[in-house]
Amino acid sequence: MDNAVDPDGAEMQNAKITGWGKCLPPASLSNDDLAQIVDTSDEWITTRTGIKERRICHVDVSDMAAVAAQHALAAAGLEATDLDLVIVGTCTGDSTIPSTASKVQEIIGATGCAAMDLNAACSGFIYGLVVGTNMIRAGTNSRVLVIGAEKLSYHLNFADRSTCVLFGDGAGAVVLEPADSETGVLATELGLDGTARSLLEIPVSGTQGERRPPDPETAGITMNGPEVFRRAVTTMGDAAVRVVEKSGLTLDDVDLLIPHQANTRIIDATARRLRLDRDKVFINIGSYGNTSAATIPVALAEAIEQDRITPGDVIVFAAFGAGLSWAAATVRWGDRVTPVATSDAALPPTDRTAMELIQPNIDFFGLGAR
Ligand code: UT7
Numbered sequence: 246m247d248n249a250v251d252p253d254g255a256e257m258q259n260a261k262i263t264g265w266g267k268c269l270p271p272a273s274l275s276n277d278d279l280a281q282i283v284d285t286s287d288e289w290i291t292t293r294t295g296i297k298e299r300r301i302c303h304v305d306v307s308d309m310a311a312v313a314a315q316h317a318l319a320a321a322g323l324e325a326t327d328l329d330l331v332i333v334g335t336c337t338g339d340s341t342i343p344s345t346a347s348k349v350q351e352i353i354g355a356t357g358c359a360a361m362d363l364n365a366a367c368s369g370f371i372y373g374l375v376v377g378t379n380m381i382r383a384g385t386n387s388r389v390l391v392i393g394a395e396k397l398s399y400h401l402n403f404a405d406r407s408t409c410v411l412f413g414d415g416a417g418a419v420v421l422e423p424a425d426s427e428t429g430v431l432a433t434e435l436g437l438d439g440t441a442r443s444l445l446e447i448p449v450s451g452t453q454g455e456r457r458p459p460d461p462e463t464a465g466i467t468m469n470g471p472e473v474f475r476r477a478v479t480t481m482g483d484a485a486v487r488v489v490e491k492s493g494l495t496l497d498d499v500d501l502l503i504p505h506q507a508n509t510r511i512i513d514a515t516a517r518r519l520r521l522d523r524d525k526v527f528i529n530i531g532s533y534g535n536t537s538a539a540t541i542p543v544a545l546a547e548a549i550e551q552d553r554i555t556p557g558d559v560i561v562f563a564a565f566g567a568g569l570s571w572a573a574a575t576v577r578w579g580d581r582v583t584p585v586a587t588s589d590a591a592l593p594p595t596d597r598t599a600m601e602l603i604q605p606n607i608d609f610f611g612l613g614a615r
């Protein structure tokens with residue numbers, strides 16, 4: 246998808262982000278907490294990944310998604326009944342049937358609108374942004390809610406130090422509405438290399454093969470970290486540069502990079518490809534770890550909260566994840582960086598600690614080497 250011009254050269258409607266929101270569950274699991282259950286250290290995790298803590302969810306993915314959605318709707322000044330499409334980017338949904346999007350639609354009261362899940366793993370939010378944008382460009386939909394929401398903690402094997410320190414839970418959401426062609430999503434790129442799909446997977450998590458009882462040997466996330474890392478540093482940077490070029494802009498025009506938060510070393514490599522200084526890169530991986538499809542919409546909401554975005558800014562999103570999928574987009578921000586209204590939507594409180602919340606995983610998978 247290049248610029249908003251149809252094959253006959255006529256100007257097409259574009260889509261811009263008019264609302265934004267996030268939801269992070271309250272329970273926090275620190276690096277020191279992890280060092281009590283697996284052979285790791287705050288020093289290793291901080292220097293190799295940039296992560297200091299991650300959140301552990303006490304409710305369902307749909308609950309986090311719905312809270313983020315309610316904040317995004319308030320920021321846009323819309324009611325849930327104004328929506329005509331809900332897209333939930335997730336690879337850790339509540340259920341296979343029905344979709345997580347159906348639950349979100351019910352919770353927020355977006356009665357009757359279309360709703361679907363989209364699984365592109367860590368690239369899921371940008372994939373959803375592209376689908377939503379093109380539905381608006383095609384005239385099929387006009388008010389689209391795009392959510393990235395994950396409960397990765399459910400799948401974490403706390404005996405595997407190479408994965409359990411990386412991931413966390415959370416949700417972010419945006420509202421897309423029609424715009425003139427000067428603002429909104431300018432250019433995008435989506436891709437995937439299915440031949441490398443086994444580098445990051447949950448080996449048994451669907452209907453593949455014969456029915457079998459849950460088995461800790463095959464139930465958790467497995468990853469060839471160094472190989473995924475090697476591919477992420479080149480692929481994310483290349484895709485980010487290409488979407489800037491496709492937008493008809495130069496690297497000097499980029500005001501802010503909001504990258505997928507998997508590893509600060511991958512983020513730094515992507516920033517170097519875009520020739521951006523650190524002050525033009527939004528990084529919050531230290532607080533939340535890798536929340537897959539949720540990282541970019543959460544980071545976007547925090548960038549706005551922290552006055553890191555001003556009207557007319559050129560923002561680059563870039564992501565890489567299981568599949569192996571990748572995605573990038575350039576967005577020219579509109580004229581509003583303050584929410585139209587605010588929402589008091591929040592998760593139900595919990596008095597359970599993160600260590601208590603992960604105990605069922607420890608019971609199932611066992612403990613790592615001390
Ligand atoms: O969002 C989806 C995409 N995912 C990613 O982009 C993640 C990409 N991969 C990475 O970010 C990095 O590969 C990791 C952070 C996962 C690992 O970092 P690394 O620098 O590639 O480390 P490594 O896997 O090569 O391991 C180096 C050493 C090994 O020990 P030996 O063999 O040198 O003795 C590991 O066993 O570090 C060890 N190690 C750890 N040590 C302490 C691995 N995990 C840990 C740990 N704590 N948690």
